Amino acid sequence: MPESDLYREIQRVADRYPVRRSAIMPALHLAQGKHGWLSPDALREVADALDLSPAYCQAVASFYDMYHLEPVGRHTVEVCTNISCALVGAQQVLEAFEEELGVHAGETTEDGEITLRTIECLGGCGWGTVVAVDHRYREPVKPEDVPGILEELRGG
Amino acid sequence: MAKGPRQLLLEHADERDLTKLSEYEAVGGYESLRKALDMEPGAIVEELLASNIRGRGGAGFPMGRKASFLPKPDQATKPIYLTVNADESEPGTFKDREIMFRVPHALIEGAVITCYAIGAETAFIYLRGEYYTEFEIMRAALEEAQKAGYVGAAVAGSGASVTIVIHRGAGAYICGEETALLESLEGKRGQPRSKPPFPAISGVYASPTLINNVETVATVPDIIELGGAEYAKLGVENSAGTRVFSLSGNVVRGGNYELELGTPLRSLIYDIGGGIPDGRELKAVIPGGSSVPVLAANEVDAPLDFDSMANLGTFLGSGAVIVIDDRACMVQLGLRVAQFYMHESCGKCTPCREGTRWMVQILKKLEEGRAEQGELDLLLNVCDRILGNCLCPLGDAAAMPVASYVAKFRDEYQRHIEEGGCPFGAESSLAGVMAPVDQHHAHMRSQIEVPVHEFA
Ligand SMILES: Cc1cc2nc3c(=O)[nH]c(=O)nc-3n(C[C@H](O)[C@H](O)[C@H](O)COP(=O)(O)O)c2cc1C
Ligand code: FES
Numbered sequence: 192m193p194e195s196d197l198y199r200e201i202q203r204v205a206d207r208y209p210v211r212r213s214a215i216m217p218a219l220h221l222a223q224g225k226h227g228w229l230s231p232d233a234l235r236e237v238a239d240a241l242d243l244s245p246a247y248c249q250a251v252a253s254f255y256d257m258y259h260l261e262p263v264g265r266h267t268v269e270v271c272t273n274i275s276c277a278l279v280g281a282q283q284v285l286e287a288f289e290e291e292l293g294v295h296a297g298e299t300t301e302d303g304e305i306t307l308r309t310i311e312c313l314g315g316c317g318w319g320t321v322v323a324v325d326h327r328y329r330e331p332v333k334p335e336d337v338p339g340i341l342e343e344l345r346g347g
Numbered sequence: 348m349a350k351g352p353r354q355l356l357l358e359h360a361d362e363r364d365l366t367k368l369s370e371y372e373a374v375g376g377y378e379s380l381r382k383a384l385d386m387e388p389g390a391i392v393e394e395l396l397a398s399n400i401r402g403r404g405g406a407g408f409p410m411g412r413k414a415s416f417l418p419k420p421d422q423a424t425k426p427i428y429l430t431v432n433a434d435e436s437e438p439g440t441f442k443d444r445e446i447m448f449r450v451p452h453a454l455i456e457g458a459v460i461t462c463y464a465i466g467a468e469t470a471f472i473y474l475r476g477e478y479y480t481e482f483e484i485m486r487a488a489l490e491e492a493q494k495a496g497y498v499g500a501a502v503a504g505s506g507a508s509v510t511i512v513i514h515r516g517a518g519a520y521i522c523g524e525e526t527a528l529l530e531s532l533e534g535k536r537g538q539p540r541s542k543p544p545f546p547a548i549s550g551v552y553a554s555p556t557l558i559n560n561v562e563t564v565a566t567v568p569d570i571i572e573l574g575g576a577e578y579a580k581l582g583v584e585n586s587a588g589t590r591v592f593s594l595s596g597n598v599v600r601g602g603n604y605e606l607e608l609g610t611p612l613r614s615l616i617y618d619i620g621g622g623i624p625d626g627r628e629l630k631a632v633i634p635g636g637s638s639v640p641v642l643a644a645n646e647v648d649a650p651l652d653f654d655s656m657a658n659l660g661t662f663l664g665s666g667a668v669i670v671i672d673d674r675a676c677m678v679q680l681g682l683r684v685a686q687f688y689m690h691e692s693c694g695k696c697t698p699c700r701e702g703t704r705w706m707v708q709i710l711k712k713l714e715e716g717r718a719e720q721g722e723l724d725l726l727l728n729v730c731d732r733i734l735g736n737c738l739c740p741l742g743d744a745a746a747m748p749v750a751s752y753v754a755k756f757r758d759e760y761q762r763h764i765e766e767g768g769c770p771f772g773a774e775s776s777l778a779g780v781m782a783p784v785d786q787h788h789a790h791m792r793s794q795i796e797v798p799v800h801e802f803a
Contacts, residue, residue, distance in 0.1 A: 207512050209426075209469070210552055212534035216517055220476075254536040254693075256518030257476045273438045274637060274683055275595035275669055277780045285781060297786040309783050311520065311687055312438035312637075313477055316667070317594055317601030326479045 197225055201240035211241055219252050228259040256310075264299040264306035266344050268292075269323040270332075272309045275316030280334070284320045285309060287334035291341055305344060350609040350650070352619065353581065355569045355589045356562070357605045360449045366484055368491040371452040377497055379568035383460045384505040388420070391464035395567070397575025399587035403442075404432055404523075404560030405636070405665050407653055411575075416547035417555045420466025425554040429462050429470040430532065430546075433561045434516050434523040436475060438637035438687060439667030442591040443561035445603045447474075447481040450565065451488035455511065457567035459502060462509045465557055469510045473528050476516040485513055520691035524739045525558045527693065538693045539739035562591060582608035586652035590666050596633075597672035597776070599624050609650045616647060616670055627672035631755070635664020637684050638744030640751030641671075661751070672776070677756040678763050679777035681749045682710040686782040688745030699742030702733040706749060707784070713760065716768030723760055727753060 200221055205214035218237045219229060226233040229252050231245070238245040252258040268288060272281045285296060288307050292300055299306040315321035318330035324340060332340070359365060359374045371377070383391055396411030417427060431454065435443040447454060458470045474482055489511055492498045500508045514532055521527045522537040529551045531537035550556020566588065570578045579587045586608035592615060595601045599621030606615065612634065616622065623629050629644040634651070640661040642649070649655045656663045671680070689703035709726045712718040730746035737743070753760050762770045769775065 210533065213514075213532060215534040216531070217515065220515060220517065251534065251536055254519060255476070255516070258517055272683075272780050272782060273687060274633075274680065274777075275439055275601075277683060278596045278669075278671060278675060278776050280776075282778070282780045295786075296781055309781050309786050311690060311783055312436060312440075314435055314441040314444045314475065316439050316441050316596075316669070317603065319595065319601070323477065326477070328480070 195236065197221060197236055198240045201237065205241065212243065214241060215243065215248065215251055216255075219248070219258055223258060227265075228262050230262075262303075264304050266305045266325055267308065267323070268305060268340075268344075269308045269310040269313070270296070271311070271313045271315070271319070271321045271323075273312035273316070275312070276319035276321055279319045279331075281320040283334045284322065284332050284337065287337040288341075291337055305341070349611060349614070350583070350607040351614060352604060352610075353589050353607040354605050355581075356446065356453060356566055356591060357450060357603075365450050365452065366448075366488060368452060368488070368495060371450075375572070376452055376568075377456055377495075377503070379571040380456050380460055380497060381503055383463060383571050384503055384507065388464050388466060391460065391571070394570060394575035395464070398570045398578040399575075399585075400563065400566060400570060400578065401586070401653065402560055403562035403566070403590060403666065405437065405638075405662075407663065410559060410563055413547060413559070414461075414465055414557055416545065417465050417557055418548075423466070423555055425552075426469065427465055427467040428551050428554055428556045429458060429465065429467045429564075430525075430528065430551060430556055430558045431458055431470060431472040431561060431564050432523060432525065432528060432558055433472050433474040433478075434528060435478075435561070435665075436520040436523050437665045437667060438684075439593060439595055439633065439669045440636050440665040441593045441595075442603050442666060444475075444478055444481055446561055446565050446591065447478070447485050451485050452492065453565040453568055454485070454561055455488060455492050455498065457564040458511060459498060459509045460567050460571060461557070461559070461564055463502070463507045467557070468508050469512065471532055471551070472511060472513045473522070473532060474513055474515055476518050482513065482515055489513065519693075520687075521693045521739075521741060524741065527739065528558070529556065536693075538695045539741075541738050583650065583652050583654075585654050586663075590651075590663075592651065593665075593667045594620050594670070595667070596670040597623055597627065597674075598670040606651065608652045609655075611648060611650050612642075612668070613647045615651065615668060620670070623670065623672050625672075627674060629670065630673045630675060631671040631677070633667070633669040633671070633748070635662045636667040637669070637687065638740075638748060639664045640747055641755060643755050674771070674774065674776040676714075676769055676771045676775035676777055677752045677759045678710060678714045678769065679771075679775055679780070681752045682707065682714055683777060683780055683782060684748055685710055685745050686784045688741060690782070690784045692741060696737035696739075696742065698733045698736040699745075702729050702742055703745050705729045706745060710749070713763045714769055716763060716766065718764055720764055723753070723764065 222233040526540035527537040685706040733742040733746040
């Protein structure tokens with residue numbers, strides 16, 4: 192089988208570590224970046240590249256919230272509802288997203304474009320409510336900012 | 348004299364873009380590294396000891412002492428490693444993010460000096476996965492530092508060689524716990540190890556490992572510049588130096604503020620933070636991240652230092668000050684905090700895995716007015732059975748604060764039972780907050796409801 196770009200990239204990352212298994216997390220990040228989620232095929236590619244079993248890779252991936260073992264939308268919107276954000280109105284921001292998108296937290300829009308999730312403290316608590324849009328922080332977000340954010344996503 | 352703001356770590360960061368190497372050098376950046384390379388490694392550890400700096404990650408252990416537990420480089424049979432804990436995820440805490448965002452070279456310089464001091468040739472920076480922008484900034488800064496010869500073989504023309512590897516996490520609070528972090532770095536699920544052996548003896552790859560928080564390591568250049576004894580004069584007894592406090596919640600100007608230790612909590616909230624917005628009253632303050640016991644409004648005159656917090660039965664923790672006004676229901680607060688720790692429990696120890704679940708269930712019943720009197724005692728009993736019974740303190744981090752909410756706001760808990768519901772109704776600032784654990788349940792429900800024929 193010819194070596195894929197992902198395979199080569201994983202080898203390059205693995206060279207940074209004294210023990211190759213340490214590269215599993217960066218490898219999973221790379222595979223998810225390429226496939227959008229960690230499909231069984233993606234896990235197999237990571238396993239092959241690092242001489243691990245797919246089951247081991249899945250066991251590791253399932254431990255961490257950022258690895259998706261199911262397909263997700265093309266965009267992700269993650270609303271922090273931990274206490275500092277909750278104290279300043281995170282729930283209202285979440286509800287504004289739910290209303291605009293017509294989905295509940297944890298769901299993806301029917302067109303497969305946007306996944307809405309609640310998330311634990313993102314580390315921007317002083318500027319709540321913090322929302323990660325495709326992993327880039329927006330802070331602070333108020334309910335009235337929600338339509339603009341979604342327009343931006345849908346336009347882009 | 349009352350202590351107050353004092354910039355050491357974030358000095359010049361307001362006027363200059365210190366993410367750029369040239370700007371950092373223009374204000375004396377990497378001078379401490381040159382100074383350190385002219386010293387004996389052991390003498391640097393002596394300076395750290397003299398500085399009395401205590402860890403900024405949560406536990407407050409003296410850095411110099413931890414470094415001196417490592418084997419001496421000539422006696423070590425395996426390579427020695429430095430691991431920087433940049434997994435910052437304690438709710439309320441966002442200081443390490445600001446340090447990496449604004450003074451990434453201070454962290455790199457501190458890491459190189461520390462490696463030289465302990466005889467390590469490799470440092471890992473375990474960087475929280477969600478901090479993608481900060482990862483890019485750190486990566487760019489590291490490249491610049493490598494090109495300039497501050498990192499790599501023959502650091503700044505000396506015989507020392509230091510490699511820095513940035514390792515991105517992937518969303519797991521528990522990986523901030525040092526032994527879970529090591530497991531994760533080794534490519535495993537991030538579940539804590541039992542101690543001993545301590546990481547200084549057997550850490551990553553069963554090698555001697557020093558683990559310190561971002562802020563602790565980024566302060567090392569300042570300690571070398573000032574000298575340990577001078578640094579120790581900052582702050583108050585048992586709490587030397589400055590700390591970057593993260594201020595959040597119901598306060599006018601949330602943000603990170605570097606203060607000399609011993610600054611009164613009141614001046615952080617009112618003078619610096621601008622007080623409580625919307626004409627509300629202060630109700631409570633969480634002084635060190637969501638895992639520490641709460642302070643009541645009448646305790647805010649206390650100075651922010653390790654001993655003063657201990658005297659009030661709480662901790663300085665990660666330096667995250669969460670301000671809570673009179674709109675918050677303390678049962679809802681307890682529920683939301685317990686939900687976080689339930690979500691983040693790694694599942695290895697039964698008291699933590701099951702206890703946090705019990706806490707959530709009881710707090711839900713209390714909030715919904717379905718709890719009986721005995722269940723309040725049961726809640727405290729569950730907290731008690733978690734405390735001190737697990738490999739790591741994650742379970743304690745749920746049990747301690749919740750027990751403190753009941754202790755300090757017992758009448759509010761009592762009213763939920765007597766009135767058969769939340770006395771705040773929909774007026775509470777925390778009413779109906781959806782936690783990620785609720786979302787998982789909603790998701791499971793929707794899976795169960797999918798008609799079977801869709802799979803056929
Ligand atoms: C559940 C849990 C989570 C933790 N999270 C962090 C963290 O995100 N960052 C951190 O520096 N320390 C964290 N710690 C503390 C570390 O275990 C360790 O004490 C610290 O990194 C040591 O560095 P320091 O001495 O410089 O503070 C956590 C501890 C526990 C029990
Ligand atoms: S509580 Fe929302 S970012 Fe920390």
